[in-house]
Amino acid sequence: MTPKHIFPARPAPTAERRPHSDTRHGITRKDDYAWLRAKNWQEMFKDSSSLDPAIRQHLEAENTYQTELMQDTQELRKVLFAEMKGRIKEDDSSVPMKDGPYAYGSSFRKGGEQPRFFRVPREGGREEMLLDGDKEAEGKAYFRLADIDHSSDHKRLIWGFDDKGSEFYTLKVRDIASSGDTADLIADTGGGGVWDASNEGFFYTRLDENHRPSRIFHHEIGSPTEEDRLIYEETDPGFFMNVGGTRTNDWIMISISDHETSEYMLLPANDPHAEPKLVKAREVGIQYDLEEGGDVFFILTNSGGAKDFRIMTAPVADPREENWQELVPHQPGRLILSVMAFSGFLVRLERLDGLPRIVVRDRSSGEEHVVAFEEEAYSLGLSGSLEYDTDVIRFSYSSMTTPGQVFDYDMRTRERILLKTQEVPSGHDPENYVTRRLMAPAPDGELVPVSLLYRKDTPLDGSAPCLLYGYGSYGITIPASFNTNCLSLADRGFVYALAHIRGGKDKGYAWYEDGKKAKKQNTFTDFLAVAHHLVAESFTSHDRIVAQGGSAGGMLMGAVANMAPGDFGGIIAEVPFVDVLATMLDETLPLTPPEWPEWGNPIVSKEDYLTIAAYSPYDNVTAQDYPPILAVAGLTDPRVTYWEPAKWVARLRELKTGDNPVLFKINMEAGHAGASGRFSRLEEIAFSYAFALKVTGKA
Numbered sequence: 001m002t003p004k005h006i007f008p009a010r011p012a013p014t015a016e017r018r019p020h021s022d023t024r025h026g027i028t029r030k031d032d033y034a035w036l037r038a039k040n041w042q043e044m045f046k047d048s049s050s051l052d053p054a055i056r057q058h059l060e061a062e063n064t065y066q067t068e069l070m071q072d073t074q075e076l077r078k079v080l081f082a083e084m085k086g087r088i089k090e091d092d093s094s095v096p097m098k099d100g101p102y103a104y105g106s107s108f109r110k111g112g113e114q115p116r117f118f119r120v121p122r123e124g125g126r127e128e129m130l131l132d133g134d135k136e137a138e139g140k141a142y143f144r145l146a147d148i149d150h151s152s153d154h155k156r157l158i159w160g161f162d163d164k165g166s167e168f169y170t171l172k173v174r175d176i177a178s179s180g181d182t183a184d185l186i187a188d189t190g191g192g193g194v195w196d197a198s199n200e201g202f203f204y205t206r207l208d209e210n211h212r213p214s215r216i217f218h219h220e221i222g223s224p225t226e227e228d229r230l231i232y233e234e235t236d237p238g239f240f241m242n243v244g245g246t247r248t249n250d251w252i253m254i255s256i257s258d259h260e261t262s263e264y265m266l267l268p269a270n271d272p273h274a275e276p277k278l279v280k281a282r283e284v285g286i287q288y289d290l291e292e293g294g295d296v297f298f299i300l301t302n303s304g305g306a307k308d309f310r311i312m313t314a315p316v317a318d319p320r321e322e323n324w325q326e327l328v329p330h331q332p333g334r335l336i337l338s339v340m341a342f343s344g345f346l347v348r349l350e351r352l353d354g355l356p357r358i359v360v361r362d363r364s365s366g367e368e369h370v371v372a373f374e375e376e377a378y379s380l381g382l383s384g385s386l387e388y389d390t391d392v393i394r395f396s397y398s399s400m401t402t403p404g405q406v407f408d409y410d411m412r413t414r415e416r417i418l419l420k421t422q423e424v425p426s427g428h429d430p431e432n433y434v435t436r437r438l439m440a441p442a443p444d445g446e447l448v449p450v451s452l453l454y455r456k457d458t459p460l461d462g463s464a465p466c467l468l469y470g471y472g473s474y475g476i477t478i479p480a481s482f483n484t485n486c487l488s489l490a491d492r493g494f495v496y497a498l499a500h501i502r503g504g505k506d507k508g509y510a511w512y513e514d515g516k517k518a519k520k521q522n523t524f525t526d527f528l529a530v531a532h533h534l535v536a537e538s539f540t541s542h543d544r545i546v547a548q549g550g551s552a553g554g555m556l557m558g559a560v561a562n563m564a565p566g567d568f569g570g571i572i573a574e575v576p577f578v579d580v581l582a583t584m585l586d587e588t589l590p591l592t593p594p595e596w597p598e599w600g601n602p603i604v605s606k607e608d609y610l611t612i613a614a615y616s617p618y619d620n621v622t623a624q625d626y627p628p629i630l631a632v633a634g635l636t637d638p639r640v641t642y643w644e645p646a647k648w649v650a651r652l653r654e655l656k657t658g659d660n661p662v663l664f665k666i667n668m669e670a671g672h673a674g675a676s677g678r679f680s681r682l683e684e685i686a687f688s689y690a691f692a693l694k695v696t697g698k699a
Contacts, residue, residue: 006694007069007628007661013061015650024585025606029619031582033647042209045166045636048668059635059646059666066630066663073690076699080488080686085679086426087484095406095419096120097394099386102154109134113677117148117157130176131159137677141669146191150176151199152249156221158193158202165636165669167191167211171204173221186225193219194245194252197270203231203243203252211590211638213241216254218272232265232276238593239282245269246292247341247388250316252276253290259474259516259597262287266319280321292316293341293363294388299324300339306330307509311339311348328361335508340384340393345411347393349382351477354449354506356380358395360411371409371416375399377437377451379481394419398482400435400453400496403428424484432456433490435480440499440526440533446514448526449500449507450533451480455490465569465696466495466540468531472503472523473552474598475512485685492698495539501526501556517600518611524559531567543569546692550574551640554631558617558648565626570695572688574632578617579644581609590638618644621651625658630691632684634667642666663691 017032036055043050090110096103102119109116114133120126130148137143146160146169155176160169169191173184190205190213201220205213214237217228232254234241241256246269254265254276261284265276279297280288288301297319299312311328314320328336333352340347346361358371358380373380381396391412398404403422409415434456439447458464467489471478478498486496500506503515503523515523531547534540547568549557554576561571577583584602587593600608613619629652631645649664656662665687693699 006697006699008071010065010068012653012661013058013065014653015058015646017654022582022585024602025609027606027609027613029581029613031647033650034582036646036650037641037643041641042211045211045638046164046168048164048635051635059642059668062646062649062664063666063668066665069661069663070687070690070694073687073694073699076693077683077686077690080689081679081682083426083488083491084485084682084685087424087428087487088678088682089423089425092423095394097383097386098122099150100152100154104150104386108678113137113679114143114145117159119150119154128176129179130157131174136161143677146171149193149195149202151195152197153199156182156199158195158204160189160191160193162191165634165667167638168207173202182221184219184221184225186219186228190242194243195249195269196252196272197249197268198272201272203272205241205243210237210588212237212594216241216243229273231267231272236593237587238596240594247386248292248294251292255289256282257287258594260285260287261597262289264288264290266290279319289339290319291339291341293346294343298327298339298341298346300336302509304330308332308334309336309509311336311346333508335505337505338382340382341388342385342391342393342411343389344391347382347384347411349380351505351508354500356479358382358409369414371395373397375402375435377435377480378402379479398422400451400480400482401430401433403430403482403484422482428484428487433487437480438533438537440530442522442526442529444522446502446522446526448502448530448533450530451498451500452539453486453490453496454494454539458490458493458495460538462535462538462541463544464493464495464540465544465546465692465698466497466534467546467548467692468497468499468527468534469548469553470499470501470527470530470556471549471551471553472499472501472515472527472556474503475505475509477504477506485682485689488689489692492693494692494696494698495534497530497534497539499527499530501530503552516598517608520599520611520615523556524563524615527556527560528564528567531564542567544696546570546572546695548572548574548688548692550576552577554578554640554645555580555617559615559620561626561629562617562620562622565624568627570627570692571629572632572691573629573645574688575634575637575640576617576631576645576648577640578648580616581612581619582616583641583644584608584612589641618648618651621648621655623655623657626652626656626660626662628660628691628695629662630688631662631664632666632688633664635669 018035020034093107094105096105104119106115112134117131142165144162148159150157160171171186173182193202193204206215208214215233216231219228256263263282264279267274267276291298296313310330312324314323335351337349361368378399383394406420408417436452438450505512554573557573558578602609633645652662
């Protein structure tokens with residue numbers, strides 16, 4: 001285990017124990033730290049000053065404690081921050097994407113925290129600044145921009161911001177010619193808007209008091225917000241909802257979904273007063289996505305037993321399910337991730353044998369070709385095009401050793417044009433590093449992919465420290481992409497490892513299904529299997545492994561800490577979802593009803609209750625010797641509420657044996673995503689890395 005002398009002896013904060021119990025299905029659950037959950041949490045997310053003073057005092061004591069224990073890493077954190085900042089091109093700019101007479105892009109100024117959005121005339125000319133994020137953020141402790149959407153006549157743009165970290169976004173409308181905002185201002189939205197065909201109004205999603213996207217409205221420019229027309233209201237709190245447009249600007253699409261079921265409604269973009277029409281009614285377990293292709297819709301769906309999805313077509317005039325026809329059949333093990341339609345081509349991003357690839361299909365001939373790559377492990381991003389009538393799409397590529405590259409690709413000639421390579425101002429030589437793809441045997445015989453990065457001169461004799469990152473939920477795949485930050489660990493002798501565990505879709509949809517609900521334990525045992533494999537192959541040793549995960553990955557950290565604390569030299573749990581049972585029992589919380597398909601509903605099902613209770617990190621803390629643990633959270637986080645890690649830390653301190661400390665760092669002015677500025681975020685990463693270096697004796 002970690003040497004005890006590396007942390008100074010300081011008395012840790014002790015949360016008051018206030019008896020509280022909850023009985024469900026005849027089972028009584030005691031929770032002496034339930035009081036840390038603010039009773040006025042809805043109000044507090046919008047105004048953090050309303051937090052109960054007793055809770056605030058405890059959280060501030062936690063920050064004081066972690067500051068004292070990490071005091072000796074101040075200089076190291078400054079060095080790490082400088083290194084990571086030095087790898088960022090401070091005045092970086094995206095490659096503008098063409099749309100009509102302009103090309104739109106974003107950039108940063110040197111020293112700037114926030115992005116700026118600009119456009120340039122397509123045929124050449126002077127850059128025009130549309131929105132300066134740094135200017136909008138002035139005087140605000142927290143500020144995050146939402147996406148912006150320019151109107152098809154290129155005269156206005158919708159933009160949004162969150163200045164509290166609670167993800168309640170305020171929308172504004174900017175007149176591009178005057179560079180000023182109109183009087184239109186809409187609060188409590190999901191963060192984006194979609195223009196109607198006239199460009200005189202737009203559609204948006206409004207959040208309710210429990211932070212759920214419950215209603216879609218249409219707003220006419222210049223009219224009072226209270227007169228906005230309600231387009232659709234979702235009464236089932238178990239579903240997320242979003243509104244979007246199409247590349248041809250012909251349709252407004254309302255998408256409604258949870259983690260296993262979806263539904264779409266359509267209305268013409270040129271008739272905002274029309275009633276939305278249902279495409280296919282929600283059916284539990286059936287998912288589908290729509291992509292307009294002129295006179296047809298392309299439908300990506302798992303219907304008909306297509307676990308890894310297939311592509312159907314339906315006429316735009318009547319896209320109901322009875323008119324669906326198969327175009328690209330289901331192929332087990334080939335997971336189709338997304339589809340983009342253009343006038344002459346259909347493009348899909350899919351995952352085969354654990355790696356992503358782009359497939360281009362000629363719509364007239366049906367001929368297909370693959371955009372291929374040679375590295376052992378890599379990441380692909382498909383941004384496509386803002387335009388429908390084009391032969392050119394855009395994609396990005398990187399690997400753990402190869403900096404990000406942006407390409408334009410001509411689908412007709414198959415010519416690939418490199419537009420940009422990520423610059424690393426302080427220098428980066430890929431030849432100094434090695435990236436590997438391993439397969440770790442899981443207890444049930446499955447092979448778990450592992451992506452590795454380390455310097456060529458790193459000794460592979462078990463002496464190297466290792467940062468092992470995992471997530472494993474919601475079907476999210478952690479890509480083996482270029483990450484300049486982790487080079488600071490690799491350059492200090494670390495092996496940086498990504499565990500592609502079940503619960504993600506790295507090996508197809510079945511990989512996801514085998515890591516959710518009743519099979520959730522596979523996520524944890526996969527992660528432990530990766531740790532054991534890295535030790536068996538002499539990449540590291542158990543007391544040299546620092547495990548890291550955030551959000552649902554933080555829940556993974558809590559679970560493996562309970563299951564095998566001796567397998568790790570340290571654990572970093574960022575915005576950790578550790579109070580799973582209590583959260584899934586509280587239907588008033590923002591994400592609880594939509595999350596039941598992922599975790600189970602313990603309110604109605606005793607079986608689900610027992611399943612979650614068996615692994616919920618907070619409920620399974622026991623009297624054992626835990627490694628040093630760092631928990632990180634944000635006060636106004638609506639996704640993983642601050643009280644989950646606060647309670648977890650309190651219970652760990654109450655029950656654990658041994659002298660290893662539990663640190664809790666809470667950002668009192670941020671939410672789920674942490675600090676909002678790009679450099680402020682680096683300071684948080686430097687803190688976590690300093691902890692990893694400290695507990696492995698490399699600080």
